Amino acid sequence: MVEYSKPLPEITPDNKPFWDACKRHELSLQRCQDCGHLRLPSPICQKCLSMNSGWVSVSGRGKVYTWTMIFQRYNPVFADELPYNVAMVELEEGPRLITNIVGCNNEDLRIGMEVEVVFEDVTEEITLPRFKPVS
Amino acid sequence: MSLRDKYAIVGAATTKFGRLPGSTPIGLTVEAAKLAIEDSGLKKEDIDCVLTKFPRTGFVNLYAHQIAQHLGIVPTIAAEIDNAGATNATLVQYAMMAMDAGMIKAAVCCYGDNPVTGVPGTYGQGRGSDAAYGLFGVAAGYAMITLRHMHEFGTTSRQLGAVAVSTRKWASMNPNAQMRTPITIEDHQNSRWVAWPLHLLDCCLVSDGGAAVVVTSAESARSLKKPAVYIMGIGQMHIAWELTHRPILTEAGGKESGEMAFRMAGITPKDIDVAEIYDCFTITPIMTLEDYGFCGKGEGGAFVEGGKIEPGGELPLNTSGGLLSESGMAGMQLIVEAVRQLRGECGEHQVKDAEVACVSLQGGVMHTHSTLILRR
Numbered sequence: 273m274v275e276y277s278k279p280l281p282e283i284t285p286d287n288k289p290f291w292d293a294c295k296r297h298e299l300s301l302q303r304c305q306d307c308g309h310l311r312l313p314s315p316i317c318q319k320c321l322s323m324n325s326g327w328v329s330v331s332g333r334g335k336v337y338t339w340t341m342i343f344q345r346y347n348p349v350f351a352d353e354l355p356y357n358v359a360m361v362e363l364e365e366g367p368r369l370i371t372n373i374v375g376c377n378n379e380d381l382r383i384g385m386e387v388e389v390v391f392e393d394v395t396e397e398i399t400l401p402r403f404k405p406v407s
Numbered sequence: 408m409s410l411r412d413k414y415a416i417v418g419a420a421t422t423k424f425g426r427l428p429g430s431t432p433i434g435l436t437v438e439a440a441k442l443a444i445e446d447s448g449l450k451k452e453d454i455d456c457v458l459t460k461f462p463r464t465g466f467v468n469l470y471a472h473q474i475a476q477h478l479g480i481v482p483t484i485a486a487e488i489d490n491a492g493a494t495n496a497t498l499v500q501y502a503m504m505a506m507d508a509g510m511i512k513a514a515v516c517c518y519g520d521n522p523v524t525g526v527p528g529t530y531g532q533g534r535g536s537d538a539a540y541g542l543f544g545v546a547a548g549y550a551m552i553t554l555r556h557m558h559e560f561g562t563t564s565r566q567l568g569a570v571a572v573s574t575r576k577w578a579s580m581n582p583n584a585q586m587r588t589p590i591t592i593e594d595h596q597n598s599r600w601v602a603w604p605l606h607l608l609d610c611c612l613v614s615d616g617g618a619a620v621v622v623t624s625a626e627s628a629r630s631l632k633k634p635a636v637y638i639m640g641i642g643q644m645h646i647a648w649e650l651t652h653r654p655i656l657t658e659a660g661g662k663e664s665g666e667m668a669f670r671m672a673g674i675t676p677k678d679i680d681v682a683e684i685y686d687c688f689t690i691t692p693i694m695t696l697e698d699y700g701f702c703g704k705g706e707g708g709a710f711v712e713g714g715k716i717e718p719g720g721e722l723p724l725n726t727s728g729g730l731l732s733e734s735g736m737a738g739m740q741l742i743v744e745a746v747r748q749l750r751g752e753c754g755e756h757q758v759k760d761a762e763v764a765c766v767s768l769q770g771g772v773m774h775t776h777s778t779l780i781l782r783r
Contacts, residue, residue, distance in 0.1 A: 278539065279538035280539055281536035281539045282536055287536075312652075318652075338551040338552075338555045338558075338656065339551065339554065340551050340602045340604075341602065341603035342541055342543075343599065343600040343601055343602065344531075344544070344601045346531045346544055347531075347538075347541075347543055355600070358541055358547055358551075360551060360650065369651055370537040370540055370542060370650075370651060372540050383554065383555075383558045394539075400539055400540070402540075
């Protein structure tokens with residue numbers, strides 16, 4: 273396997289279940305066990321400040337909320353891919369996350385486009401959730 | 408009890424801007440502080456508070472205390488505060504609060520940094536774990552906000568370009584501005600993409616430089632050599648750090664920060680003669696003008712067209728050239744420019760009879776916001 277040279281997410285005790293689920297090819301969010309609020313990894317519920325939480329699998333379906341195409345060479349490891357997209361996807365369940373849209377030309381990307389999660393095992397440890405247009 | 412008109416800016420100064428080889432963050436900061444203290448007519452022994460923003464090029468422990476030591480000041484209060492690009496106006500506000508608490512008599516609020524020659528790439532670092540998806544720097548975040556603004560309100564790239572063209576016109580009359588050659592909308596449209604839909608000319612400069620102001624009570628200000636610039640209103644608001652956590656992207660903390668400041672000042676945007684509005688990217692003043700109520704939500708793009716914000720226009724905006732054309736520094740220079748406008752010191756780019764100014768600073772990716780309303 274060619275060594276993966278791009279930046280990787282930092283795994284912390286707070287977000288490890290999210291990345292562990294990605295490794296199983298599941299998109300999983302944290303749910304507050306007191307008020308039910310669904311959130312991206314955080315040690316505390318932003319709605320009720322409860323620290324009791326569990327993890328639930330979500331549909332992996334959503335819509336492109338906004339996106340950009342990066343032309344600037346910020347980091348040489350992305351140089352071959354310029355321009356590439358970075359998108360914000362709003363999941364059916366509400367939370368939004370930063371990701372990339374794959375399986376689609378950048379020119380065809382649209383706000384509101386329906387997308388679904390695909391998983392890319394980039395290293396033995398890390399699997400990145402990306403999204404592709406719903407066919 | 409309102410702080411309106413109780414405190415004043417009595418000294419204001421900047422260093423040179425741009426590529427300053429041999430400069431250091433602390434050197435630029437103390438140079439600006441020295442110049443601002445000299446401008447005020449106070450002696451350094453009169454200053455009992457040193458506030459600063461820590462340099463973006465790297466965290467320094469007890470930074471304000473080191474600056475105080477270099478300046479030969481033994482402060483009652485010293486602090487480095489981080490509200491990103493909004494910091495410098497918040498320093499002025501915290502100085503006012505400390506004076507109102509009776510703890511200090513006069514503060515120097517100062518900032519300097521050297522991201523060009525010191526730590527190149529400072530503003531292009533990966534954004535936490537999102538760097539895994541190629542998210543570096545801040546332009547991408549502003550690009551995603553810009554696209555939402557275009558989507559929701561029909562804002563166009565040419566409207567963004569009107570901001571860039573205007574700041575360059577102002578800068579052409581400012582000898583200390585970095586970019587003084589006028590540009591056209593076509594130049595803006597033809598400039599390369601950085602993060603679509605943002606062109607290069609939608610993005611501010613990155614600059615070495617420093618700027619500082621001295622704040623004291625209105626009463627003390629009256630005995631000093633230069634005309635006092637009174638602080639009529641202040642505001643702040645800091646919304647979610649991550650773009651993903653904000654309910655909407657097309658309104659920012661400027662709304663609450665602006666409302667707070669205008670309410671304290673007892674005036675409305677119609678009363679503003681000069682606006683110095685943080686322009687790290689062209690979308691920022693467009694959205695801030697909306698959030699402050701200079702125009703309705705979604706109308707910012709149309710507002711900046713047609714010369715309204717240019718020299719001779721109805722609302723002179725970023726009269727020194729702003730971050731887009733004067734200096735990409737983190738905002739203290741906009742406060743300095745507002746002070747100079749109200750004192751009538753701006754020479755060729757002076758706005759005639761400027762009596763009331765507003766300053767808007769913001770930072771992160773529209774995450775932090777602070778407002779000052781000033782009068783002569």
